[in-house]
Amino acid sequence: MQKEPQTPQGPACDPEKRRLLLAASGLAGAGVVAGMSVPFVTTLLPPEPRTAAGAPIEVDLSVLEPGRMLSLQWNNKPLWILRRTPEMLAALQGADSRLLDPHSTASEQPAYCRNPFRSINPEVWVAEGLCTHMGCIPIFSPQRTADWAGGFVCPCHAARFDLAGRVFAGSVAPRNLTIPSHCYLSANRLRIGGAETPA
Amino acid sequence: MSGKVRRLLDWIDARFPLSAFWEKHVAGYYVPKKLNFWYLFGFLMLLALALQVLSGIWLAMIYKPDATLLPGTQTSVALASIRHFMEHVPGGKAIRYMHTTGTSLLFALMYLHIFRGLLYGSYKKPRELLWLLGMVLFWLMMMEAFFGQVLPWGQMSYWSTQVVMHLFESIPFIGKALADFLRGDYTVSGITLNRFFALHVVAVPLMLLLLVKLHLVALHAVGSTSPDGKEIREEVDLLTGKPADGVPLLSHAMHHLIAAAVFLAIFYALVCFAPALGGYFVDELNAVPADPYSTPAELRPMWYFAPFYAMLRAVPAWGGTQIWGAITITAAVLLPALLPWLDRSPVKSIRLRGWQYRAGVIVLAGCFVGLGVAGLMPPLDFVLGLSRLLTGGYFVFLIIHFFDDRA
Numbered sequence: 001m002q003k004e005p006q007t008p009q010g011p012a013c014d015p016e017k018r019r020l021l022l023a024a025s026g027l028a029g030a031g032v033v034a035g036m037s038v039p040f041v042t043t044l045l046p047p048e049p050r051t052a053a054g055a056p057i058e059v060d061l062s063v064l065e066p067g068r069m070l071s072l073q074w075n076n077k078p079l080w081i082l083r084r085t086p087e088m089l090a091a092l093q094g095a096d097s098r099l100l101d102p103h104s105t106a107s108e109q110p111a112y113c114r115n116p117f118r119s120i121n122p123e124v125w126v127a128e129g130l131c132t133h134m135g136c137i138p139i140f141s142p143q144r145t146a147d148w149a150g151g152f153v154c155p156c157h158a159a160r161f162d163l164a165g166r167v168f169a170g171s172v173a174p175r176n177l178t179i180p181s182h183c184y185l186s187a188n189r190l191r192i193g194g195a196e197t198p199a
Numbered sequence: 200m201s202g203k204v205r206r207l208l209d210w211i212d213a214r215f216p217l218s219a220f221w222e223k224h225v226a227g228y229y230v231p232k233k234l235n236f237w238y239l240f241g242f243l244m245l246l247a248l249a250l251q252v253l254s255g256i257w258l259a260m261i262y263k264p265d266a267t268l269l270p271g272t273q274t275s276v277a278l279a280s281i282r283h284f285m286e287h288v289p290g291g292k293a294i295r296y297m298h299t300t301g302t303s304l305l306f307a308l309m310y311l312h313i314f315r316g317l318l319y320g321s322y323k324k325p326r327e328l329l330w331l332l333g334m335v336l337f338w339l340m341m342m343e344a345f346f347g348q349v350l351p352w353g354q355m356s357y358w359s360t361q362v363v364m365h366l367f368e369s370i371p372f373i374g375k376a377l378a379d380f381l382r383g384d385y386t387v388s389g390i391t392l393n394r395f396f397a398l399h400v401v402a403v404p405l406m407l408l409l410l411v412k413l414h415l416v417a418l419h420a421v422g423s424t425s426p427d428g429k430e431i432r433e434e435v436d437l438l439t440g441k442p443a444d445g446v447p448l449l450s451h452a453m454h455h456l457i458a459a460a461v462f463l464a465i466f467y468a469l470v471c472f473a474p475a476l477g478g479y480f481v482d483e484l485n486a487v488p489a490d491p492y493s494t495p496a497e498l499r500p501m502w503y504f505a506p507f508y509a510m511l512r513a514v515p516a517w518g519g520t521q522i523w524g525a526i527t528i529t530a531a532v533l534l535p536a537l538l539p540w541l542d543r544s545p546v547k548s549i550r551l552r553g554w555q556y557r558a559g560v561i562v563l564a565g566c567f568v569g570l571g572v573a574g575l576m577p578p579l580d581f582v583l584g585l586s587r588l589l590t591g592g593y594f595v596f597l598i599i600h601f602f603d604d605r606a
Contacts, residue, residue: 044394046379071492076386078492106519133521134365136358137494155496156362157512157524158578167516172524174516 056194058185061124069140071129074192078129078137079180081190088142088163089122091149095162100169101176107132107166109179118164118179126182126192127165133157133173152177224419229445231425237319238423239458240312246459247305248411250466254297255400261288264396266352266389266489273488277352277392282486296474296481297466302344303480304466306503309340313535317560319424320547326424327539329417334536336410339403341532344503346399352392353485354495360387360395366525386491428548505574506567507531510593512578513586527590534597542600555603559596566592 054075061083064070069082093116096102104114112120119125129137131154138152138161151168152161160168165177182192211217230238261284265276274282284291313333316322322330345363349356364387368378383390422431425444434443475481479502484495500508507528514524546552549560566589573586 044380044383046382046384047390073492076491100516133516133524134362135368136361136498137492139494139496155494155498156358158583170515172512172514172516172521174519174521 054193056191059190059192060188061190062188064124066123067142069142075180079192080125080127080129080140082125082127082140082163084117084123084125084163087144088150089117091144092116092162092164095149098168099162100167100171100174102166104166104176107176107178109176110181113179116164118166118176120182120184124190125164126179126190128178128180130178131156131159131173132167132175132177133159133171138177225448228419228448229431229442230423230448230451231427231429231431232444232446233425233427234423234451234454235426236458237311237315237426239454240308240315242455243458243462244305244308244312245411246462247301247308247466248407250297251301251305252404254294254301255404257294258284258298259400261291262350262396264350264393266392273490275352275488277350278486278488281351292474293470296470298347299481300466300469300474300476302347303476303501303503304462304469305340306344309337310503313337314564317538317563318549319426319428320542320549321424322539323542323545323547324539325421326417329414329421330539331536332410332414332417336407336414338532339407339410341504343399343403343407344501346395346403348485348501349392349395350399351485352489354487354489355482355485355498356392357387357489357491358494358498359500360391364391366528369520369522369525371520371522424547426548426550428546428551430547499575502571502575505572506570506593507574509570509574509586510590512574513583513590531590531593534594538597538600541598542603544600544603553603556600559599559603562592563596566590566596 057072057074059070059072059081061081064081064083066083066085067088069080072079072081101107102116104118109118117125118127131138133154134156136154136156138154138159141148141153142150142163144150150163152163152165153159154161154173157172159171159173161171161173161177162168165179167173167176180192181194182190185191208218212219261280263276263280265280267276268274269276269279281295285295286292316330316333345359349360360382364378364382367381368374370377379385382388383394422442422445425431429444431442431445435441436443469476469480473480475483482499482501484497487495499505510528510531511524514527517523542556544552544556549557569589570586570593573582573589576582
């Protein structure tokens with residue numbers, strides 16, 4: 001057995017070996033920390049990516065009176081169906097200059113709803129009832145006053161929308177209310193979500 | 200001191216620096232002679248924080264962080280556990296109201312404490328780190344109050360969480376994924392409640408206590424400012440070697456005791472006679488069960504968040520995004536941390552400064568209080584207009600100190 005070189009203080013220190021040991025234990029330590037931090041992240045992740053959007057629903061419109069709004073729960077969101085009166089439709093015109101996105105170019109809706117009424121049939125309007133600012137549910141305020149032609153006001157930060165869900169300029173909300181894809185199965189039967197043509 | 204006590208103390212001191220600690224931080228810790236009442240709020244916050252910890256432990260014994268609904272009702276287990284504690288457990292109401300009242304008083308003390316810093320230049324050299332640690336405490340306190348407000352799982356809990364998560368969602372590209380990660384779900388849910396409970400009772404309080412300790416370490420390293428602008432460590436009495444303009448901390452003990460008594464009297468009177476204080480300390484909207492399908496029309500923030508709420512409501516969308524509101528309130532909360540470098544004047548006390556700084560501080564505080572009032576008012580057009588004006592004023596008068604390098 002070979003004898004280690006000795007100094008008066010004890011075995012000589014090999015700086016090369018010491019550096020190697022430091023690097024190895026540092027690297028191993030970093031690996032352990034990295035590995036152990038993984039479960040601290042994965043346990044916080046949302047449970048299962050929700051791949052399938054909500055199944056389509058069918059709604060019977062025959063009971064919906066003009067001027068009334070139906071509020072449903074669909075796809076974990078409030079879903080609105082409003083049957084607009086001729087006065088409501090008339091009020092949608094001529095206020096474009098006060099709207100942020102009157103032609104819905106920067107808003108979310110199916111192509112067939114990119115019109116001033118934001119609907120297939122001007123009378124019946126379908127929308128997701130979540131404010132595009134902070135996700136609160138705007139309050140349906142159809143009562144007309146001198147400077148209010150009817151619309152929606154968000155209780156959280158006062159974003160204002162007209163009766164086609166178009167946001168007024170100067171509001172906190174950046175886009176018009178989102179319109180989900182929908183189609184008519186018959187004159188009074190509406191299908192929301194899913195394929196865009198009747199099956 | 201009797202011989203036995205002396206011997207016990209010696210025994211301890213040989214193993215733990217008890218006498219040395221007492222001498223360094225209490226008996227031999229010098230503070231300016233002429234401290235005024237503005238210097239009491241830090242001490243009172245320690246007292247209020249201790250009371251929060253105490254009432255919080257008692258609440259944690261009965262509270263169930265569970266958003267599942269009781270069968271056949273819209274009420275969650277969480278809300279029911281608090282209701283039961285308040286309605287059926289003797290003294291439960293008092294404990295709950297101590298916790299809610301304590302929150303409001305803690306914030307009131309904190310805003311006064313920060314204002315004292317503006318009055319007497321407490322953020323200036325050599326106290327920059329002391330100020331920064333205090334700002335971190337401010338942010339932690341806001342987090343703690345927010346998480347706490349979520350726990351009853353009432354309407355305010357749900358909708359304030361929805362809004363805060365959407366602040367993150369408004370960040371471009373990563374916003375949605377980040378919000379899903381923070382919520383632990385794709386919408387605000389029971390998962391969110393559970394993790395906010397953990398943050399409220401363990402993570403944030405631990406950080407708060409650590410930061411309080413560091414804040415005090417920094418304070419005792421540099422000493423207090425003085426209302427007359429003198430620096431406690433600069434003039435030393437040649438005979439005693441102690442600060443010429445200072446007195447040991449214990450000389451102020453009577454003031455502290457009286458302040459504590461007055462504070463506790465106010466605290467107890469509020470808990471007994473006006474626990475909700477007209478909705479400012481406890482919003483009855485949060486006794487209404489959380490409903491993801493109905494945002495209450497009369498939603499409003501707690502008063503201590505109202506200035507920031509008013510800012511969020513005042514900033515319109517622009518360029519297809521609402522991020523500007525989120526950026527504004529983030530800046531409003533973070534920017535005061537830069538005061539040590541924004542205000543370049545070497546003069547500390549407002550008593551020795553020019554009219555520019557005096558006016559600036561008054562306008563700044565006025566804007567902040569005005570925003571708080573506006574944030575609690577309904578969103579009438581003039582309220583929104585005023586909020587925009589005051590938001591601008593807040594930032595202008597925070598930054599303008601940079602240009603005031605005169606006395």
